[in-house]
Amino acid sequence: MAILSEFEEDNHSKPATSAAPLTKPFNASLDPSNPLGFLEKVFEFVAKESDFFKSDSLVSDVNAVVRMVRDKVEAEGKKRKEVKPEGNEKVEKKVKEASPVPPPPAVEKEEKLVEGKVEEGKGSRAPNKGNGLDMEKYSWGQSLQEVNITVPVPSGTKSRFITCEIKKQYIKVGLKGQPPVLEGDLFHPVKVEDCFWSLEDQKSISILLTKQNQMEWWKYLVKGEPEVDTQKVEPENSKLSDLDPETRSTVEKMMFDQRQKQRGLPTSDEMQKQDILKKFMSEHPEMDFSRAKIN
Numbered sequence: 001m002a003i004l005s006e007f008e009e010d011n012h013s014k015p016a017t018s019a020a021p022l023t024k025p026f027n028a029s030l031d032p033s034n035p036l037g038f039l040e041k042v043f044e045f046v047a048k049e050s051d052f053f054k055s056d057s058l059v060s061d062v063n064a065v066v067r068m069v070r071d072k073v074e075a076e077g078k079k080r081k082e083v084k085p086e087g088n089e090k091v092e093k094k095v096k097e098a099s100p101v102p103p104p105p106a107v108e109k110e111e112k113l114v115e116g117k118v119e120e121g122k123g124s125r126a127p128n129k130g131n132g133l134d135m136e137k138y139s140w141g142q143s144l145q146e147v148n149i150t151v152p153v154p155s156g157t158k159s160r161f162i163t164c165e166i167k168k169q170y171i172k173v174g175l176k177g178q179p180p181v182l183e184g185d186l187f188h189p190v191k192v193e194d195c196f197w198s199l200e201d202q203k204s205i206s207i208l209l210t211k212q213n214q215m216e217w218w219k220y221l222v223k224g225e226p227e228v229d230t231q232k233v234e235p236e237n238s239k240l241s242d243l244d245p246e247t248r249s250t251v252e253k254m255m256f257d258q259r260q261k262q263r264g265l266p267t268s269d270e271m272q273k274q275d276i277l278k279k280f281m282s283e284h285p286e287m288d289f290s291r292a293k294i295n
Contacts, residue, residue: 028041028042028045035073036070036073124219124226124227124228124229124230125226125227125228125229126228126229126232127228127229127230127232127233128141129141130142130148131143131217131228131233131234131235132147132148132218132221132228133220133221133225133226133228135225137151137152137181137182138150138151138152138173138181138182140221142217142218143235144211144214144215144216144217144235144247144251145210145211145214146208146209146210146211147190147208147209147211147218147221148206148207148208148209149173149182149205149206149207149209149221150204150205150206150207151173151181151182151204151205151207152203152204153175153199153202153203153204153205155202155203156202157175157199157202157203158199158202159199161175161176162174162175162176162197162199162205163175163176163180164197164205164207166190166192166195166197166207166209167192168189168190168192169185169186169188169189169190170184170185170186171183171184171186171207171209171222173197173205173207182221182222183222184222184223184224184225185222185223186209186221186222186223187218187219187220187221187222187223188211188212188213188216188218189212189213190209190210190211190212191210191211191212194210195207195208195209195210196208214247215247215250215254217230217233230258231258231261231262235251235255253268256268257269
């Protein structure tokens with residue numbers, strides 16, 4: 001019985017010693033671009049954890065296999081480099097045959113179109129019905145005395161969510177917590193104490209600006225936006241009738257001068273000077289005005 005127990009202990013002890021190396025993990029991944037690195041890790045692990053490489057002949061055979069693999073990889077790499085230029089030349093030749101028109105002219109044409117749009121935006125625009133402009137996020141109009149601005153807002157907006165800041169020559173309008181819809185320096189100063197804003201049907205902000213100079217049309221609302229062609233501004237007759245006689249005569253004179261300039265005719269001041277000159281010439285017939293230069 002003692003002999004059997006010793007025999008069993010020997011049998012159990014042998015697998016334990018031989019199985020111990022197998023419990024060690026092998027961590028390596030095969031990289032297709034570097035197969036030799038993977039083989040080196042495999043051989044290193046086998047040599048360290050087993051007696052597989054104790055034979056001199058086996059080591060020489062493995063070295064031969066490694067050299068063969070290395071030579072094969074290098075040969076395939078050279079072959080790819082030699083074949084690649086030929087393939088590129090064929091592809092470039094097919095592209096040239098398929099597209100007879102070179103790309104640079106097309107790009108140049110697109111740039112010209114973009115430049116045309118930009119140049120068109122720089123010029124003055126015809127005014128809307130309110131003698132102002134309709135912008136992307138708001139619109140504005142004007143009379144000689146006032147400027148009216150309309151800013152649409154989401155339906156159901158409350159007045160407490162609106163921010164409207166009006167200074168002598170600055171305005172900022174929008175919703176709290178969001179980027180302003182309208183912000184910038186005004187074309188001319190305004191009378192801040194006579195400026196107001198209100199929320200219309202919870203759908204739009206209505207702003208009234210009172211001009212300081214009530215004898216001039218604004219070319220734009222805030223600095224940086226497109227300009228209005230003031231020669232095409234046409235005030236309503238009903239508003240002219242509400243003006244005092246002096247202001248009304250000034251406005252009518254401005255409108256007349258604008259129409260005369262558009263037609264290439266003399267303005268009211270130029271006509272008045274011509275009348276004065278004619279009267280002076282008629283009162284002094286003895287004088288020779290044939291060589292006179294009149295500015």
